[in-house]
Amino acid sequence: MSHLPRLDKIVTHEDYTLEGPYLNLIGECFRRRYLGGLPPLNQQHGIVQAFVNAGRWVAMCPNAPKCHGTVRVAEFMAVFICPACGSPENKGRWYVVEFPPDRAEIETILLARPTDPMTRSAKYRNWQPGESTAFLRLENEIFAHRRLAATARHSHVRTEASRE
Numbered sequence: 120m121s122h123l124p125r126l127d128k129i130v131t132h133e134d135y136t137l138e139g140p141y142l143n144l145i146g147e148c149f150r151r152r153y154l155g156g157l158p159p160l161n162q163q164h165g166i167v168q169a170f171v172n173a174g175r176w177v178a179m180c181p182n183a184p185k186c187h188g189t190v191r192v193a194e195f196m197a198v199f200i201c202p203a204c205g206s207p208e209n210k211g212r213w214y215v216v217e218f219p220p221d222r223a224e225i226e227t228i229l230l231a232r233p234t235d236p237m238t239r240s241a242k243y244r245n246w247q248p249g250e251s252t253a254f255l256r257l258e259n260e261i262f263a264h265r266r267l268a269a270t271a272r273h274s275h276v277r278t279e280a281s282r283e
């Protein structure tokens with residue numbers, strides 16, 4: 120379940136203004152789980168790919184299959200350490216978060232997809248590394264056709280009802 124602070128962009132940690140600085144948030148998770156203090160920022164090793172889940176840029180813990188920790192990534196502090204397990208497979212060091220080179224185009228295509236302003240969710244805005252922008256555009260077309268078809272069905276029902 121995701122309640123987005125904004126629906127007009129694919130959000131990152133910075134858009135959740137009430138949560139405070141990214142490092143404080145991860146540090147607080149570490150404290151609650153007795154994982155100790157955060158490693159210094161210069162202890163970085165390895166890369167995790169950012170992906171889009173329900174309108175948010177996130178990264179998933181590579182410590183599979185033990186851990187499925189997922190974190191909203193920070194735009195201006197693009198490092199990841201798992202707040203659930205502390206990333207022991209990376210010797211407790213930070214990963215660098217990598218955004219795709221065609222990020223802007225991916226975001227533009229995803230932002231064309233409908234959201235639910237009532238629940239502030241964007242469940243149709245998803246992207247995985249390896250999915251091409253052509254594929255995303257095709258999905259958008261399929262969405263548009265489905266919505267058109269649904270609208271046509273509704274107006275048909277109204278027409279039938281008004282005859283009675």
Ligand SMILES: [Zn+2]
Nearest residue numbers: 180186201204
């Ligand atoms: Zn983890």
